[in-house]
Amino acid sequence: DRNGAAEVIFGQGKTVDQLRDIMNSLSQHGQDILVSRLTEEKAEPLVKEFPGSVYHETARILTLQHTKPELTKTFICIACAGTSDVPVAEEARITAEFYGNSVKPIYDAGVAGLHRILAETEVLRQARVVIAVAGMEGALPSVVAGLVKAPVIAVPTSVGYGASFGGATALLAMLNSCASGLSVVNIDNGFGAGYLASMINKIA
Amino acid sequence: DRNGAAEVIFGQGKTVDQLRDIMNSLSQHGQDILVSRLTEEKAEPLVKEFPGSVYHETARILTLQHTKPELTKTFICIACAGTSDVPVAEEARITAEFYGNSVKPIYDAGVAGLHRILAETEVLRQARVVIAVAGMEGALPSVVAGLVKAPVIAVPTSVGYGASFGGATALLAMLNSCASGLSVVNIDNGFGAGYLASMINKIA
Amino acid sequence: DRNGAAEVIFGQGKTVDQLRDIMNSLSQHGQDILVSRLTEEKAEPLVKEFPGSVYHETARILTLQHTKPELTKTFICIACAGTSDVPVAEEARITAEFYGNSVKPIYDAGVAGLHRILAETEVLRQARVVIAVAGMEGALPSVVAGLVKAPVIAVPTSVGYGASFGGATALLAMLNSCASGLSVVNIDNGFGAGYLASMINKIA
Amino acid sequence: DRNGAAEVIFGQGKTVDQLRDIMNSLSQHGQDILVSRLTEEKAEPLVKEFPGSVYHETARILTLQHTKPELTKTFICIACAGTSDVPVAEEARITAEFYGNSVKPIYDAGVAGLHRILAETEVLRQARVVIAVAGMEGALPSVVAGLVKAPVIAVPTSVGYGASFGGATALLAMLNSCASGLSVVNIDNGFGAGYLASMINKIA
Amino acid sequence: DRNGAAEVIFGQGKTVDQLRDIMNSLSQHGQDILVSRLTEEKAEPLVKEFPGSVYHETARILTLQHTKPELTKTFICIACAGTSDVPVAEEARITAEFYGNSVKPIYDAGVAGLHRILAETEVLRQARVVIAVAGMEGALPSVVAGLVKAPVIAVPTSVGYGASFGGATALLAMLNSCASGLSVVNIDNGFGAGYLASMINKIA
Amino acid sequence: DRNGAAEVIFGQGKTVDQLRDIMNSLSQHGQDILVSRLTEEKAEPLVKEFPGSVYHETARILTLQHTKPELTKTFICIACAGTSDVPVAEEARITAEFYGNSVKPIYDAGVAGLHRILAETEVLRQARVVIAVAGMEGALPSVVAGLVKAPVIAVPTSVGYGASFGGATALLAMLNSCASGLSVVNIDNGFGAGYLASMINKIA
Amino acid sequence: DRNGAAEVIFGQGKTVDQLRDIMNSLSQHGQDILVSRLTEEKAEPLVKEFPGSVYHETARILTLQHTKPELTKTFICIACAGTSDVPVAEEARITAEFYGNSVKPIYDAGVAGLHRILAETEVLRQARVVIAVAGMEGALPSVVAGLVKAPVIAVPTSVGYGASFGGATALLAMLNSCASGLSVVNIDNGFGAGYLASMINKIA
Amino acid sequence: DRNGAAEVIFGQGKTVDQLRDIMNSLSQHGQDILVSRLTEEKAEPLVKEFPGSVYHETARILTLQHTKPELTKTFICIACAGTSDVPVAEEARITAEFYGNSVKPIYDAGVAGLHRILAETEVLRQARVVIAVAGMEGALPSVVAGLVKAPVIAVPTSVGYGASFGGATALLAMLNSCASGLSVVNIDNGFGAGYLASMINKIA
């Protein structure tokens, strides 16, 4: 077990039966469980069968936690550019909170309206680590990294059309950021960003 | 002739002999001449042979103009992100000035240091049209277009390394900009941006 | 608010409930509203609930305007290559008219039958700015820009099959145009072209 | 031998020694020889050693022909868009003439200046087959195919910069042409176009 | 009208109503009609309404011809590599026959079993022009062009999976063929190949 | 100044004169300086002119530091896969040490010989953050991240040939890693990795 | 017949009627049959009609074998990285067993948890040939090839999201493997890997 | 040591000094050495210093072998398509012979002239394993695999121009081969093919 007493299941492509089996086996060993990329249809029966489990609709995550972890004093800030990016930002948030991190979300902080993100400069600067989520041209992480001295985890999303090429444009833009202290995870990988941010936030 | 009394020659791939012939023939008809993408080596003999011609080193442009055009009252603002983008920005500036436009350059206005570009908000807002030049992640035009109400012409440059893929990343990022009023020209096409900006600035 | 008294909503990926909320809030402040990329299914309930709102089927746009703007004296010409490109051309037209511009459409002006576009040379030359929409090989904007002295906004569309690669071929062709005065927006971005054309057409 | 009494050697990547050996062996058997993609440096010694051989500088072709073939009554028309495309057009022309075809070249027929190509409509329409050579956005073949009823062989060239991607953009544009009767060969493959045009022109 | 008394309609993306209108207008002028890329669902009502019209299911083509054209003495050979490529081969065949060409099909002539295509060498060599259709690695046209002296029109298909990338691999392979006399049309463009083959076959 | 008393200069594409000017201006203000991507030729005169400056040949970095920073108690581990990746690993190491971090390098730890990296498991597990550098198939970071609980910064390099596509393959592989706690920087961006690792290592 | 008494049918894209006809014709000649890429829906009627035929659900293969082949003494080892890759691994396994090979599967041997694959080192080293199946970053084959001296056949899968680009990333990573003795088949091509492994395992 | 008493050094990117050091250390332990991708310039001093070492110019390989291995009874056949592919074929041959394999080369066996490869059918069928090397459209391995029952290792080369994209087209074509028993190594990876062929040929 790489994550203390918690185990993560990648829900996509698994049937309800497969998921039930894995969850049963894990919860018998007293482990906390996070199922990512779980559709509402598959979540419904599982939530009923596992008392105490919670389905986070926007994040498409199911969590089953025996005791709520005490939250960290330092916090992770999650900024995202537009309404369509919120599911990925929420995947990051639920993941980070599952691991006991305090999180402050700043959603709808698009680059085209700079004032919105600038208005949040203080919160951003107090965070121990920032997750910046954006699709289309993917400029938000660059702007954020220019404002703060903490590590910035950039998450490209598949939001967009035409030359966004399923998130490839945002991904490439983030990898080419001129701002220091920024690194990138896979397209739509909110889980990975939340997990890494937790690692960094909990460094003692 | 599509450009009044002026003719443009694409210098790249033409020999000094070919250029001399074209220039001779054009100047006999009294036309003004702009040669773009001209290396210093090829410019040297031509400047000597054509009295009144000027070689703009950084812009790699040679101009030959019989009378200096009166400059426009309204102006074009040219913003660029870093030292390496200056040659492309200068190609745009010399082109625009050749056609009689007033130009205000704001060079070294990278996105990572937002304050630099924000400090120029007033100048940007007074411009009739803005040219924004950037390589790497190509975020500058988005930021600029969020600040102004004028048309923004975005010029991606081939500056960068690794996943900048010769300017393709900057190009794609600009095409995906969430900001309205922005359009894009080819990678490193300072001439095209300067020419289009002149068209727009001179609308009466 | 960047667009005077009007606000634009990107309809794609938003639910009817989300759209209703945003529209309610905006119209209470007396703002005009344009919702782009809205399917007929989602438009139907909204048109019923918002008196005075109009759904433009081909353009997939819903508009809600308290007073019709006075139309400009100068006009925008919108040329498009084939039947399948009309929805994108219409998105540009409805957007431009929403902002009070006179528009003259020239649809079905494909390059393979040059006479169709040449026959319209006079209208094209009188326009203050031209929008040229094309899929497949994307040659129309080049041809148009060779005919006129006004700025040409090129809009690649995702129309085509095989090596059209979802509009990427048309996009690349337009970026490489040898004609001056041409710039490009994202694939299928009729809205962006209409908005930029309005900016240019209304320069005073 | 697939080409009657003539043999073609791909010169690129072969040394002068290798070429001399192949040419010696072939000419002893009385065969005509065409060496394509041959640099001037490598051509020089070969021209001296093989009496009657001719080096076509722009086309980068060396030919050695024992008797000049009688020329065809019907002809191939070769149109090209700009100065930089001429070497590829010439590769096609020398190849076609080597096989005994009459050729009429129309060089400098760019799409941006439509009048230049329209002025040649009559010649184009009299040709039995047309080769259209273009780099950058590659629009010329589409325009030509819209004017004529004969087969059009489209040759993309690597001429351009930025998003021309070494000729890939022109290639893709040509493959997507809306005009019927058009087919495409590899980037810069003037030889292939000339050879195929000869095949078609000599159909009896 | 570029095709004598016949007109071609690209059926994809047009509604039955749109198609009916176009067909009505054309047939009133006595023109023959070919509708390509027409699904069975859309064909059904049209076949009922237009007496004499025929729907070619595999080719997805509807034809309406007032008098059957006399067939050519020379013929077009259409070779294809596997069962899945047959629809594209048939699109080429129906198109060619519509224009009055004799056609000899050689289907299921894959490269992996060379003997099958070699067994047809004589038929291939008698053809005036050959259409070679293949997906996956797209090797058939190269092999065929090595066997014959006539022009070969290569048609890549989108048949395949994984690294076939929707036909792009077959397309690229064909463009790189070492065999002379070969040219390429767009992925799945059976119509274009049939039309071009007709042009060549009917050269008098 | 975003980095305390230190300033970083991107050396690539700047002349010795430009670098000297910037360095003079910065050192007059007492700032420490790091110049990255500096060739040996350009470094030579600068090292002579700036007493105390050091050129790190393999890392292609010049540093000028007024007082050596005290080193951190926790350390950064830098693993790299092969000899050719060492320059990028060294760029990361010199950067991290410039900012006062203790660094433990594990070079030549290729994936094909798993025992080499497994033998270092203990060192890897003691590190506060790991930088994993690899070209070709880029598998090292995945393997490392499976061994440790600390954050892993993956740096793809342009080392390789053929289908390594200048580092793109390694980059994509790293972004797709199944291991948690891993994020990626641009191809060959040793500086960015060293800077980010420093940020994380110095979290207090 | 290239495969002794057995014939393979690519089921994808063929109707039940087409499959029944081919199977009838082959089984009348006493041949064994393997149908790959067959959906459950299409398999159902065929299994009923052909006594003795078996449908392997996960592998999506139908086999019809008159006598079970004697199994080889040496064996093929099939390793795969995660649950989602199992169908491709099973396609390889059923294919290899159909041709009479002993197979030992090691499923769920992901690289991120190295211990799982290391624990199987002995089995891997006893195999005559290894098939390694992986999606996402595709690192498993490299790791396996570093552990064994036998040939390793790498099969990339389309499993993943974002920058996995339908298996292209895994494919490229495998082609760039630093480990010797490794070769690659098409994305998801379990059949091809099983067939090749059988060839190698049966070398006498 | 994975290769018995022999060690392989990747010569590219290593200096003569680095190579000398590695070779000294290895030969002191009595190991045989193969240095791949070694330029003639770097080979010259090494050949002089290491008695018994041999530089294979076309293959760009240096070998140092204390006793010549006894050659296998079964043999590897290496087929290649054209003169320019010979260096890669030779890299495979020298590698295979270094490990004691009998090799039969069939060079200049292009697909366009099928008779050349068909004439060698008998030799191909007697080989235990075949290496097929090809650039451009990469069709040779498919044709060869259709002729033989042995495993075929396909090696794409970077030979070509235009849409060969540095070997990517040949690579993709080979991965999509319809012939069974074929697998692929990296572009220009003659060493990898020779090594894998040796593994298979020596299976006892």
Ligand SMILES: Nc1ncnc2c1ncn2[C@@H]1O[C@H](COP(=O)(O)O)[C@@H](O)[C@H]1O
């Ligand atoms: N949304 C996600 N994106 C990427 N990786 C994930 C995600 N959710 C879970 N994982 C990884 O997948 C592993 C579980 O995969 P599995 O054993 O197939 O359930 C976890 O340990 C995580 O490393």
Ligand SMILES: Nc1ncnc2c1ncn2[C@@H]1O[C@H](COP(=O)(O)O)[C@@H](O)[C@H]1O
């Ligand atoms: N730097 C440039 N980039 C793109 N197009 C250019 C550039 N300079 C000139 N042009 C265009 O090239 C035309 C001249 O090309 P040419 O006739 O080859 O000299 C001009 O009319 C411009 O439209």
Ligand SMILES: Nc1ncnc2c1ncn2[C@@H]1O[C@H](COP(=O)(O)O)[C@@H](O)[C@H]1O
């Ligand atoms: N410029 C060219 N581009 C493509 N193929 C060519 C070219 N020149 C010659 N060829 C082909 O290359 C063959 C000769 O190749 P080689 O045997 O290597 O000299 C000829 O038969 C032609 O089919």
Ligand SMILES: Nc1ncnc2c1ncn2[C@@H]1O[C@H](COP(=O)(O)O)[C@@H](O)[C@H]1O
């Ligand atoms: N299957 C096809 N693929 C490519 N082009 C086609 C096809 N069918 C018809 N066309 C072309 O499309 C034109 C008709 O387009 P439309 O006016 O949209 O019906 C015809 O003149 C043909 O040139």
Ligand SMILES: [Mg+2]
């Ligand atoms: Mg920062």
Ligand SMILES: [Mg+2]
């Ligand atoms: Mg704006």
Ligand SMILES: [Mg+2]
């Ligand atoms: Mg114009």
Ligand SMILES: [Mg+2]
């Ligand atoms: Mg035509």
Ligand SMILES: [Mg+2]
């Ligand atoms: Mg031929």
Ligand SMILES: [Mg+2]
């Ligand atoms: Mg870990």
Ligand SMILES: [Mg+2]
């Ligand atoms: Mg091994």
Ligand SMILES: [Mg+2]
């Ligand atoms: Mg075989």
